[in-house]
Amino acid sequence: MQDFKAGLKEQDIEKLEFNTKQWVLVSEAAKMLSISPFTIRRWLREGLLESKKFGGRWFIPKEVFDKHLLKSNNSGVKNE
Secondary structure (H helix, E strand, O other): OOOOOOOOOHHHHHHHHOOHHHEEEHHHHHHHHOOOHHHHHHHHHOOOOOOEEEOOEEEEEHHHHHHHHHHHHHOOOOOO
């Protein structure tokens, strides 16, 4: 996982510190799905994926992402 703490407020870091493995960054999700981060952000705006914003960055709950990823794999989205 890239250093997502850069730019986060101290209280936001504390909230995420205990469970960082349970969140996926937009950039990570896009890379895993072989699609543009803009597409992921559009899905977030459209409410297609649950997300939380911490310190100006969007995080997707890993459980939600995994469900979406499995669904996407069944519909032909390339996964690396």
